Amino acid sequence: MKRAVSLIVVILILGFLLIILYNSVSKVYPFNWKVIQKYWKLFLDGLFTTLTISGIALCFSVIIGFFIALARKSKSYIFQDFGMIYVWFFRNLPLLVIILLIYYGFGSIVNIERFWAGVISLSLFEGAYVGEIIRAGIEAVPPGEVEAGYSLGLKKGQIYYNIILPQAFKISIPPLIGQLVSLVKDSSLVSVIALGDLTMRARQIGNQTLASMESYLVLAAFYLTITSLLSFAGRIIERRFKVS
Amino acid sequence: MKETILELEKISKNFNDLEVLKDINFKVFKGDIIAILGKSGEGKTTLLRTINNLIEPNDGNIYFKKELIERSNKEIRKFRTKIGFVFQHFNLISNLTVLQNVMLGPLKAKKLPKKEVKELALNKIKLVEMLDKIDSYPDNLSGGQKQRVGIARALAMEPEIILFDEPTSALDPSLVGEVMKIIKKLSFEGITMIIVTHEIAFIRSIANRILFLSEGKVKYDLKTDEFFNSKESTINDYLNIFVYDN
Incomplete structure (x- = not known):
């Protein structure tokens, strides 16, 4: 109860400060919210693109991450090294550079649509992080349980399927949700290749109408809403997957 | 001899x-x-x-x-x-129930039919006096109970x-x-x-x-x-x- 009261108090204080800030800013900057009303549909269009790109990239990055994790845990040095180099490469490059490299670099050799260039860049990039998350999940499964599987005469594949992966998946859920939130935020970078996501739409509206403050505030509100909803949904999923 | x-x-x-x-x-x-x-x-x-x-x-x-x-x-x-193996630290599979732990070996390694395995597993669980806990997860058992399930798991393979x-x-x-x-x-x-x-x-x-x-x-x-x-x-x-x- 005390906790809730303190939260409400903090929100009220912050809200009050914001109103003061807004009023003082509006003396020098005439807010024009009609612009947002007028271009509302463009925002929705951008929202749709952001969600689509993020959704598809999420699926791909989990698939990539899964195989990278398996490769890194494999007995074969070739697979291990492949996984290690993949992670090294994509974790040590800025996403922006990857996007430019794929769209403008590879795009000058083969024709890649903006949309897919964005999806591929995001998937490759996030895949490296997801791979490390799943690998950590696999390593968190107690080795004694794996031994128990062997002592029963199970095959390695059966041990992965019945013992390791279900637990690794459960352990990975919280960090995976964090990664998904990152992915949504990172997707704003695809606006540099003129892919009509939320960020690009906000920039368009801001530039054309000169209502930059308004459109970027709305943009920020959109991202905050999406990521908060994802975190909230994530917490529910987390609770559902907790055994016993 | x-x-x-x-x-x-x-x-x-x-x-x-x-x-x-x-x-x-x-x-x-x-x-x-x-x-x-x-x-x-x-x-x-x-x-x-x-x-x-x-x-x-x-x-x-x-x-x-x-x-x-x-x-x-x-x-x-x-x-x-x-050959059955009973571990010092029990090593029960933590995402499986007591019954599933005991059934795992005969079902997956010996590929026996599920119905038969369940009966077998219940038998062995009865032997170690854990029938009232078949749906519990290992985290909710005491050390002694875990080890009894560990023994039932080994027994369920009907080892020599x-x-x-x-x-x-x-x-x-x-x-x-x-x-x-x-x-x-x-x-x-x-x-x-x-x-x-x-x-x-x-x-x-x-x-x-x-x-x-x-x-x-x-x-x-x-x-x-x-x-x-x-x-x-x-x-x-x-x-x-x-x-x-x-």
Whole structure:
């Protein structure tokens, strides 16, 4: 109860400060919210693109991450090294550079649509992080349980399927949700290749109408809403997957 | 002459420069209850683990019912389905219920039909007196209960022999008794067992043979009475450690 009261108090204080800030800013900057009303549909269009790109990239990055994790845990040095180099490469490059490299670099050799260039860049990039998350999940499964599987005469594949992966998946859920939130935020970078996501739409509206403050505030509100909803949904999923 | 279940021939194991097992030889006959005793660090657990290849020996052969176990994955897996293993730290699968833990081996490794496996599993769970907990997860069980499920899991494979690796040493003193009671119950049913333990009094009451390990070798392989009445100084020194315990 005390906790809730303190939260409400903090929100009220912050809200009050914001109103003061807004009023003082509006003396020098005439807010024009009609612009947002007028271009509302463009925002929705951008929202749709952001969600689509993020959704598809999420699926791909989990698939990539899964195989990278398996490769890194494999007995074969070739697979291990492949996984290690993949992670090294994509974790040590800025996403922006990857996007430019794929769209403008590879795009000058083969024709890649903006949309897919964005999806591929995001998937490759996030895949490296997801791979490390799943690998950590696999390593968190107690080795004694794996031994128990062997002592029963199970095959390695059966041990992965019945013992390791279900637990690794459960352990990975919280960090995976964090990664998904990152992915949504990172997707704003695809606006540099003129892919009509939320960020690009906000920039368009801001530039054309000169209502930059308004459109970027709305943009920020959109991202905050999406990521908060994802975190909230994530917490529910987390609770559902907790055994016993 | 009783039937030979298991024979170890010239088993040796090094960890880098450390020779843990040197030239281990012994036979296990049907119905034997063998205790492996010896001071800490003499390789008792290592020996038990080399038997089912959880630790691969550097050298030597293992025969199961006079047949040599080839060191191929397939052969080893087949062999493992015939020897149960009970772990010091239970090693129950934490995302599976008690019943699922016990069913896992027969269902996946032996590929028996589910209905049959369930009946078998319930039988073994009944034997270890855990029927009221079949839907519980390991996290909600006490150490003693976990170990009883661990024993049921080994039994469900209907093995020819069960290996116990210090089955009571991770338990609260108050929980040791319930696990010993189950092991004793198995001894009455004529199940062949090899037990690594420090519970001397318990061993004296159920084992028919004692293997005493020293410096990586089987120094003595004696009948239980002979062992406890022995005048050998190594044995007496060892047993004296426990005088104050009991």
